[in-house]
Amino acid sequence: LRNLTFLNMAGNKLKSFDFNFHTPSKLMSVVIENNNITYISDEILDVIRPKLSKFTIADNPLQCACLDKIVKWSDAFDITLPQRELQQSGSVCIYPKTKPDQCLERGDDDLQDEFWVSFERERTPIHVFDYLDEEGLYL
Numbered sequence: 001l002r003n004l005t006f007l008n009m010a011g012n013k014l015k016s017f018d019f020n021f022h023t024p025s026k027l028m029s030v031v032i033e034n035n036n037i038t039y040i041s042d043e044i045l046d047v048i049r050p051k052l053s054k055f056t057i058a059d060n061p062l063q064c065a066c067l068d069k070i071v072k073w074s075d076a077f078d079i080t081l082p083q084r085e086l087q088q089s090g091s092v093c094i095y096p097k098t099k100p101d102q103c104l105e106r107g108d109d110d111l112q113d114e115f116w117v118s119f120e121r122e123r124t125p126i127h128v129f130d131y132l133d134e135e136g137l138y139l
Contacts, residue, residue, distance in 0.1 A: 002026070005051075010034050016105075017044060024050045034059040038094065039066050039105050045073055054080045061111075064093035066103035 014035040074081035
């Protein structure tokens with residue numbers, strides 16, 4: 001898959017986005033919306049970044065610190081992170097029980113149950129963009 005330029009893994013109930021990509025990656029668009037992803041490592045972001053122009057992550061219960069990190073990363077490298085899609089889909093972010101200000105790989109037991117249950121059963125959105133300041137950081 002050395003020449004893969006478009007990856008669509010939407011709606012697969014993935015809990016992680018951690019693959020052995022060929023480096024340097026030729027991916028130009030990655031779609032991982034509508035999964036159960038709470039964390040994406042810095043290493044994966046670095047691997048997919050070289051040619052990436054669009055990264056679609058809506059409808060994932062990302063940790064709030066991870067969502068902040070991804071937004072800053074996309075801005076720094078001029079990667080489109082479709083915020084309109086995030087807003088319309090009701091993108092959620094969740095706060096872990098420990099170290100909520102850090103984007104860390106965690107077990108399900110460290111995630112706040114009320115957010116996880118709501119997301120899993122009803123896909124009830126929490127509109128996180130209603131709580132952003134002018135710099136795009138959570139209030």
